[in-house]
Amino acid sequence: MSDVDTGLVMSGDPGDVLTSAGRKAGVPTAEAALIRDGTNVIYQLAGGVVARVGPPGSQLVAARQIQASRWLADVGIPVVRAVDDIDQPTVVGNRPVTWWVQLPVHRHASPAELGAVLGHLHALEVPESPSFPVVDPFEGLRESIDGGTVLPEDDRAWLRDLASRLHREYSALVPGLPRCVIHGDAWQGNVVVPRAGGTPVLLDLDHIGIGLREWDLVSLAVDYTDFARITDSDYQAFVDAYGGYDMTAWHGYRTLATIKELRWTAFVLGKAKTSTEAAQQVQHRVACLRGEIEPPWWWSAF
Template identity: 75%
Template sequence: MPTADAMLIRDGTNVLYRLAGDVVARVGPPGSRLVAARQVQASRWLAEAGIPVVHALDHIDQPTVVDDRPVTWWVRLPEHRHATPAELGAVLARLHSLDVPESLSYPVVDPFEGLREAIDNGTALPEKDRAWLLDLLDRLRAEYAEAVPGLPRCVIHGDAWQGNVVVPSASGAPVLLDLDHIGVGPREWDLVSLAVDYTDFARITETDYHAFVRAYGGFDMTTWSGYRTLATARELRWTAFVLGKGATDQKAAKEARHRVACLRGEIDRPWSWSAF
């Protein structure tokens, strides 16, 4: 695979490069080989199940591991845009309707995975703020453990937002991306991100949110008794992500402090959080 003219697409948890021949190389963090292998497996299974999804290359053994970092290889998508709320709702409805496969080892999704470590290592915050976040994490875990038993389980994306479903300009058919967190869990964890965009950030209008609800099948997350628990858990994950960048990025450190102030109720909703 020629890499001389590689172009950086995104530098996040995963680093994406565009290569010749409409190939995208996705470099995962150290120690994430099993996650990378599951992404490829999920892509192929979802395609067979009729879900439009980003395609892993078939002619390369996947993943390729270099210095404990897995590299997976994908077919580059044509020009595209983020999905509308209604398009996202329709894709999630199709995904959640699939039978949980017995042959694939999808993990049970844990909304709190890695958060304690991220907070402990978040030296961009003073110790008192990290202690408060850890107390919040413990409270959310307890509330989640009480709210979730008995909810139906299905295959969920795990990080469902409009940017992880894109619509190619030519075909107009939404395509599911970023399969890092795919697993088995309650549908509510997939539905909460867009609901939070509506209730806590005013990023989408009431009309768009209700279009999302209709496209999904009529279930409104914001009316569920456990909504605030999952909403805060999602916001805590977004805060921990920026906190992880704060050790080397002063703008990220400032943003992490702002997000903590929001979570503590010191800033009224709707909130404005900068993207990182």
């Protein structure tokens, strides 16, 4: 790497990382337009290419996204496509950049469309290659709680106790349950449908792995039972499209639902040090989890 590239990496600016990665990969980046500034910083480039600049140290995750995209396409799951003629990911310092084929104008999937895609995904044979990791619903959770010093220690201690209880309950549920390839972050925004018509497409492969099918089903189920974001008919359409399995009737549902809600709370807790709105929202979410506010709840999106 040149001295110029080293300086770009040390700046930490994702735009600089993109510039350096584009030079290494032979991808023009001069007309890059920011799409989203999140965990991954996403840019639209000329020529129908989308670049994702991953966070520091996420090279293995980025490589797994590329492997997953190509494997899913090979087994017949419509999925966001990695650009084929580039060796991926392109690593600049300790940040990976991946290059994707831009999707046509699209909308979020309906509950039924999401259910159908998950049904097809979960029916796949677990591959020997590529090798996907086991999905751990508790990954990083304790660290997020410990670092959330905007909350009073009493609240953080309560969240730690809740996480420990849920971990015990989850560990008791897992033995004997079948595992399959799961998306890991399955919600309507991670399956999109071209507005001109066509097949739903699976996106955002950061968390793909081997795990319980219920972990993919719980997000929409929680939207239905605890937030009333989904109508009765839409939830039933989701269940029917998936194949008839309603996880809200499963004895382990409440455990997985609360794990998901705790993760959503921890995510906002991570933003609360620099956002007054996030700090207020996380206090509201903790009050909900502690039973001080009855569902259906209203949680602001972040």
